[in-house]
Amino acid sequence: EVKLEESGGGLVQPGMSVKLSCATSGFIFSDYWMEWVRQAPGKGLEWVAEIRNKANNYATYYGKSVKGRFTISRDDSKSIVYLQVNSIRSEDTGIYYCTSGRDSYAHVDWFAYWGQGTLVTVSS
Amino acid sequence: DVVMTQTPPSLSVAIGQSVSISCKSSQSLVHSDGKTYLNWLLQNPGQSPKRLIYQVSNLGSGVPDRFSGTGSEKDFTLKISRVEAEDLGVYHCVQATHVPHTFGAGTKLELK
Numbered sequence: 479e480v481k482l483e484e485s486g487g488g489l490v491q492p493g494m495s496v497k498l499s500c501a502t503s504g505f506i507f508s509d510y511w512m513e514w515v516r517q518a519p520g521k522g523l524e525w526v527a528e529i530r531n532k533a534n535n536y537a538t539y540y541g542k543s544v545k546g547r548f549t550i551s552r553d554d555s556k557s558i559v560y561l562q563v564n565s566i567r568s569e570d571t572g573i574y575y576c577t578s579g580r581d582s583y584a585h586v587d588w589f590a591y592w593g594q595g596t597l598v599t600v601s602s
Numbered sequence: 603d604v605v606m607t608q609t610p611p612s613l614s615v616a617i618g619q620s621v622s623i624s625c626k627s628s629q630s631l632v633h634s635d636g637k638t639y640l641n642w643l644l645q646n647p648g649q650s651p652k653r654l655i656y657q658v659s660n661l662g663s664g665v666p667d668r669f670s671g672t673g674s675e676k677d678f679t680l681k682i683s684r685v686e687a688e689d690l691g692v693y694h695c696v697q698a699t700h701v702p703h704t705f706g707a708g709t710k711l712e713l714k
């Protein structure tokens with residue numbers, strides 16, 4: 479059974495930092511690109527970041543609204559993907575989901591697996 | 603960035619009715635590898651999204667065949683035949699051909 483479990487959310491003051499984690503199991507993590515997607519309260523989905531796998535040199539990509547403030551990383555030995563959020567703003571409030579990207583062999587496409595999300599609330 | 607224009611923003615349907623949702627992209631979604639990475643997701647109330655369709659027309663794992671996807675290049679459609687109560691929620695189209703990946707604004711499917 480595939481599982482993705484996010485953690486690390488909570489109440490964060492503007493300007494501060496938070497690190498989100500997504501622990502996974504049930505699939506060969508090291509083969510997959512991994513994504514973070516967020517959803518502001520009552521709004522649609524917004525793609526945040528992608529990290530590719532070792533075969534793709536762990537390349538990273540970001541949405542415009544987070545570039546320079548967010549950093550995606552991964553630990554293949556632990557099957558965990560992270561999202562470091564710096565200089566957090568009120569508009570970063572929302573549920574942060576981790577989701578799977580494509581796998582190395584192009585057998586599985588993006589967004590096949592999702593976690594339950596972790597809520598980040600930015601407020602003083 | 604690729605803009606995904608999804609319509610309508612909401613739909614009111616009766617159980618058993620068929621509906622269609624449109625998603626149009628500002629650029630072609632045909633990747634250099636020849637594939638088109640257009641997905642449809644369903645987010646039931648209070649739940650995480652679930653992938654319904656990938657690469658325009660392929661059903662995700664466990665997705666009933668009353669869902670179907672069609673389209674090419676820049677124009678895509680999700681059709682739901684014989685809507686059931688479990689189909690209610692918000693439908694999202696999302697492209698993964700280009701970085702940044704981009705979502706449509708969503709279509710809320712409600713009961714009439």
